[in-house]
Structure formats: structure tokens, C-alpha cells
Amino acid sequence: MNLTAAPDNGRHGRAAEHAAWVFYLIAALGSTIGQIWAGVQTPPWPDSLHWWWRALLVAPFAVVLDLGGAVTAAFADWRQRLGEAAYGWRTLSASSVTVGVAINVLGHADVPYLAVVFGTLGTFAYAVWLMHSAARRRDALRTAGKLADTGPVYGITQWWREPAVTRRARSLALAERLAVHESLDAARRQLRDERRGAALAKHVETLIRARHDDPVRADIAATTLDLDVLAAELTAQADVTGWARVIGADLLPPAPPHTASDPDVAPEQVPLPTFAGPMPPADVLRRVPQDQASYDRWRQMWAELKADPDIELAEFAQRHGTSLRQVQWIRRTGLSGLLDSPHTLIDRIAQLAASNGQVQHRPAPPS
Structure with a gap:
């Protein structure tokens, strides 16, 4: 200074x-x-x-x-x-x-x-x-301490580009003694959280009203609850890691198929896919892991679910650090028998295709 x-x-x-x-x-x-x-x-x-x-x-x-x-x-x-x-x-x-x-x-x-x-x-x-x-x-x-301090100078370009952010930043700078760039970052973050909270509160209100057939009771429920506090609580409980894991699994590239010429895996070592129960929907099948590590984790969780079928799914999901939706996918996939094999589904499908090709191109035995 x-x-x-x-x-x-x-x-x-x-x-x-x-x-x-x-x-x-x-x-x-x-x-x-x-x-x-x-x-x-x-x-x-x-x-x-x-x-x-x-x-x-x-x-x-x-x-x-x-x-x-x-x-x-x-x-x-x-x-x-x-x-x-x-x-x-x-x-x-x-x-x-x-x-x-x-x-x-x-x-x-x-x-x-x-x-x-x-x-x-x-x-x-x-x-x-x-x-x-x-x-x-x-x-x-x-x-005499009867007048507020003057705020930082943000410049006419900043006011023109982001008037709402700049107004909020000026208030934050005066209230919390922030510098120019710190107040702008805090204002953008605060406004972004407010927009997300307002959108979430709107969806929560729609969900609450949908739970009641009586419109009067729906209005009472939606009015009594503090939707902003409820939205903040939902945000705090959101399983961000679980969603990132699920979305990331969809973004993984497909595993290379194993063929008969693969020296690591012989065709007869990979069992063909079998279905012991009803086929899960296509959206569940798309979420079955294609990499071996994630697939083994699904098989381990399915083994625990199969050993204790009466377990509370929400408690099980919280124990394993995943989402309730993913636990439901694992159970539906396991009931169909797709998690019984130690090999991934993509490996078994590739082996099935390779086996069909060998049968079709197998030369005739000499007479």
C-alpha cells in the first residue's frame, strides 16, 4: 500500500x-x-x-x-x-x-x-x-461512518457486457470487501446458483403437485414447503460422482472384439451370452460396462444383491457410493443372467460372431 x-x-x-x-x-x-x-x-x-x-x-x-x-x-x-x-x-x-x-x-x-x-x-x-x-x-x-464506502471501478465495458453481474459484484465488493475480479467471480457464481436453484424449485413444485389428485391439497403442499430450501437440500444430496460415473461409462469407446487369432483369449475360453431371465430394456443394456474393471464391480454388487434380495436399495446405493438408479440397472441386468459370466458382454458377443464365422468358413473334410 x-x-x-x-x-x-x-x-x-x-x-x-x-x-x-x-x-x-x-x-x-x-x-x-x-x-x-x-x-x-x-x-x-x-x-x-x-x-x-x-x-x-x-x-x-x-x-x-x-x-x-x-x-x-x-x-x-x-x-x-x-x-x-x-x-x-x-x-x-x-x-x-x-x-x-x-x-x-x-x-x-x-x-x-x-x-x-x-x-x-x-x-x-x-x-x-x-x-x-x-x-x-x-x-x-x-x-462519521454514516455513508457507505465507494465501490470498485469496473469500467464502462464491463458494465455494458454484464450489467447484472456488475451490479451484484459491486454490492458484494462493498459488503465483503472484495477486489474487482474476486467480486465479479463471486457474482457470476451466485447468479448461476440462483438460476439453477430457481429452475430446480420449479421442477420440485411440479413434482409435488403431481403427487396429489386434489388441486387444493396440491396447492397447500406446494405453498407450505420452502421450495428454495428443498432445492438446496436436494442439491446437497445429489450424487454427482455417481452421475459422472454413469455418463462417463456411456462415453467409453467400445472394446476391441476378440477373434480367433487373438493370442490372449482362445475362442473356446469365452462363454457365449446366455439369458436366464427377462431381457432388460435397451437403455439398461447400453449402460452395462464394457471395460473389465467396471464390469467386475457390477458383478460384485450383483452378488451382494442376490445374496440378500430384501436389502433396501437406497441404503445399498449409499453404502457403495453410487446412485439408486444404477443399483436398479445392476439388479435388472443380473436377473437376466448377463452378469453370471466373468467376461464382459461385448467380449461374449464378439466371440459369438467369431464362432459363427468359423463355422461358415470351415473347409469340408476330405472324402
Whole structure:
């Protein structure tokens, strides 16, 4: 951290304040001169009254208009620091400055240049005063701990590209003291979780309503349950590893078939596929592992299921770290007899094809 940053900022702030005061005094003086000028020429003064007498008579009113706008604005700023809205003081201040600007514009309407110059001076002086006093008020409130800290600067490109993410990131940065990139990452992650949670809560509500034939009871059940909490609980209990294992098994390439020329496995060593029970559906057959390690794990789990047919499937799935759906696939596949052989199904089908080819191409015995 740069220890000289705070002193430098303090010096720059004081220099800017001094420049603002000088600018305000010059602009207010120019606006006052413009009002005096208009007051000398516009009203129907007697011809015998000299111009400087007219200026002396008009000057107090011009000064009061410009100074009154600043004084009432100062009162409004003071009351705002105390937590009040100060609508009365602010309205009185704006009205005073509006009258002064109108006098400058209408009083010099015959000379557009003077009307623009004096009107702009009055408006600019008042704007500088308001912005200066507002900045000092915010500094005082921030020092007193009554104003929130300023958020990081994300840049116009980031705001244009991801407005929702940037708004959330700014709030997170202020609440948790995060840097720019950390707050953006946290905001994206939070918004992504909220979208997933909302979609899951919608599906959970549909499922809950489908469990009740009576629409009134369905409404009561869907309204009583906190769907957001239920969705979060389901997300925490989701078997991500099991789903990854199932999806990954579908993405494995098919094993190379064993043929008669394979030196490792002889054709007569691989038993042909047999079916002891009903064939499982095609979607279950597609999930039977093709690699030997996963297939052996299925056979081990099927052996346990066959030894204890009354076991609770959900408890069995939790014990083995897999999903209930996969345990159901293993049981259906095992009941069909496809897990009785130590060789994978793809190996047995390949051997069956190879055996058929040998029968068809076997040469006739000599006569």
C-alpha cells in the first residue's frame, strides 16, 4: 500500500476546494454585475437620475439574489447532514437563483451574447456551489461512518457486457470487501446458483403437485414447503460422482472384439451370452460396462444383491457410493443372467460372431 497516497489526495482536495471557491466568487460576481447592468438599463428610471445612482440602488437586490441562493443552500446542506430532507431550504435556494438567472437573460435579451454570458455565469456558479457543498457533506458523513464506502471501478465495458453481474459484484465488493475480479467471480457464481436453484424449485413444485389428485391439497403442499430450501437440500444430496460415473461409462469407446487369432483369449475360453431371465430394456443394456474393471464391480454388487434380495436399495446405493438408479440397472441386468459370466458382454458377443464365422468358413473334410 502506498503510504503517501492519503497525504497526496488531501493536498489535491484542498487545492481543488480553493479553486472552486475562487471560481464561485468570480462567477457570482459576474452574475451580480449582469443583474446590476440589467437593473440600470431596464427599469423606467427618471432621466435625471445618474447611472451610478441607479447602480447603487440596484446592487443590494442583485447581491441578495446571488448571495441568498448560496446562504439558503448552505442551510439546506447543514440540515441534510443532520438527516433531514430540507426541501424548504432547497426550494428557496433554487427559486432565488432562478430569479437571478431570469433577470440576466431577460434584461439582456436585446444582446444575446450578454444574455448567454451572464445567465451561464449565474447557473454555473450555483452548480459549482451545490456540487462543492454536496461533496463536503458526503465527506463529513463518511468520516462519521454514516455513508457507505465507494465501490470498485469496473469500467464502462464491463458494465455494458454484464450489467447484472456488475451490479451484484459491486454490492458484494462493498459488503465483503472484495477486489474487482474476486467480486465479479463471486457474482457470476451466485447468479448461476440462483438460476439453477430457481429452475430446480420449479421442477420440485411440479413434482409435488403431481403427487396429489386434489388441486387444493396440491396447492397447500406446494405453498407450505420452502421450495428454495428443498432445492438446496436436494442439491446437497445429489450424487454427482455417481452421475459422472454413469455418463462417463456411456462415453467409453467400445472394446476391441476378440477373434480367433487373438493370442490372449482362445475362442473356446469365452462363454457365449446366455439369458436366464427377462431381457432388460435397451437403455439398461447400453449402460452395462464394457471395460473389465467396471464390469467386475457390477458383478460384485450383483452378488451382494442376490445374496440378500430384501436389502433396501437406497441404503445399498449409499453404502457403495453410487446412485439408486444404477443399483436398479445392476439388479435388472443380473436377473437376466448377463452378469453370471466373468467376461464382459461385448467380449461374449464378439466371440459369438467369431464362432459363427468359423463355422461358415470351415473347409469340408476330405472324402
